[in-house]
Amino acid sequence: MYYLGVDIGAATAKAALIRDQSLCAEVIIDTGPDIREVSRRIAAEVLDKVGIGMADVQKIVATGYGRISVDFAHKRVTEITCHAKGVHQLVNEAKTIIDIGGQDSKAIRIDGSGNVLDFVMNDKCAAGTGRFLEVIARALEIPIGDLGAISLQGNEPCTISSVCTVFAESEVVSLRAEGKSRENIVAGIHKSIASRIRAMMGQVGHEGVIVLTGGVAKNKGLIKALEDDLSTCLRIPEFPQLTGAFGAALIASNNC
């Protein structure tokens, strides 16, 4: 039996196909402007990977901010619950999740069964999200995928005082004009994100194993900044961007 999870995020759309609770195919593409179209396309692509059709899929759960538009889903579940289920399956001892997505970031506390106990979200404001890093990467003319490696070379992270993405962008430009190195600026940016995440973690309370998910979990510089700030080691799943879609597929297989 196949089960499909479709996670339509602000920046990327993800699909996870599972069989016997294990991931058998996944696809990640840019969300783009047409959510209905992208949800159909991503579903078709992930099924193509294993050579099956929609009729072979038992149940489908949609999640992410575009979940309402996935008209072929049997059920829609929030990304918070899906991340909790996905992470619990991948890292059984996880108690707290940090998810940094394109449009928002979240801190989620879960119990020993992967149920959500509490959560906080940073929305409205882009600071502390993947979009924030995209803006900064553009301002510094650095490919976003290189931010992590560059920041690890910084030895004196700059202080980023702005709490707004737009102002932080101009602050970065000012820091460049002052002759600060890109390495220290990027390290400073990561530090400022880590500080925001710590504030969110303070609201849900964190204990035990902390798992980082979302596209930015590939950014080693940010991981280090978070680990330094939280004084703990973070666990990163193999496919950190996929935990929401994977969790959605698990929910599809369990109770849909």
Added chain:
Amino acid sequence: MYSRLLELCGFTPDEIKQEKYRIEKTFSTLKMGEKEIIAAEKRIESLYSVELLSVRKMLKIWIKELLALVMAREEKEKIVYAIMPSPSESYLAAMMASDKLYVGYPDYVFQVTLGALFGNMTPLFEAAERSGMPAGGGHCGLNKTRLGAHALGIIPTGDLGMAWGIVCDEGPKTDELIHEVFGMPVSYISRCQDDPLDRYPDVSERSVEFLVGEIKRAYAQFSDVTGVQITNELVMQAIQTIFGYMQGFGKLQELMRNDPLPVSQADMILFVMVTQLCIRDYAGATEAVQMFYDDVKKRVDREEGILPKGAPRVLWGNHFPLTDPGIVKMVEEIGIAVPFSEIWYVTTEPPTEICEDPVETIARRFATVGLLTSVTGRIKDVIRLFNDWQLDGILWFNHIPCKVIGTDSLMVKKALKKELGVPITVIEGDIYDARMYNRQQIRTRVESFAEMLATHVRKSA
């Protein structure tokens, strides 16, 4: 063009004819053209139980408040504006003192009519943002409403503004700005806030005496400006009028204990707002709330509800978004029953004692509302309400720009979590300005909360 809208709001064709001049003048002042009127009709039909005469009757009372406000300079000799939070009994007494006065809360009237009913508040906010309260400055939408209305010239400048700085500093500061820019004289009423944090619900006599003195000083300034005296008899009459309405509302509120939840909070907001302000037609409002009670009671007797029986029930912290009843409708659609909001509940409770001096009754009642006293007082009130109503969780709408009811939200959440151990989710926004939040993101939070709540209820069972 506007007949259907007004009929939806309970006006008869004769009433529309009688009020033609005032309606057209008001709509023209507010730039309510055909497009805005059609949008308002659709909005009202989607948000409110307009099939009920009681609801239409209350809608009419609000529209009449709007007409009275916009027409005040043409129809009255003196205009006195109030701000929240303040004891509305004082203003009703002032209104009763002479029919040559307009007395009212302009910002709340716009919030309910232009905002909740018509969905057309943006021009006011933008005008405020051009006039001293810039966008992104963290200013409260309620104060922006008042400033924006002055800046657009859609309300006359008052002959007196009575600014209560008892818990909020931005309200009086806004009136100071209105004074400087538009020339409205302002009387400032203060309150001492130095009771120990854990004293609530006891209140120091010194603090009550001080507030009594401040209110009486404000009455004297009112008399100087208007030439009208606010007597003890009028204050007592106002207290009785408002508490008479509150008793009717209290009976209605009690019906919300029923499972299934009999009626949407979108409708309830229309009725609860009367308890907060002073309006011109208490007789009509009292009749409407009784009619609405009868309508809701019939639903209760038939076991009808807006949600299935057994839906989780939660306490709503702070106000419901006032200009955007669609938010609470959305929560209900998600399957969560919200029987009341914390602030409206605690401020609609009648006074615990009637004093010989009616002004002392007002002051004492005001001084014993937890959230206007301390965080400790507020937490005590919330716990009492939560346990009394046997609820399952708490949705806390954090009114971010407010230093009074916004700043303490995280402290309150932490304390309640520890004390009650139930799911609590905080939503951030501005209860007076729907531009300050993203509906889709609120939906995600509320749906996640509902999922969390379902797990909690299942586990508890």
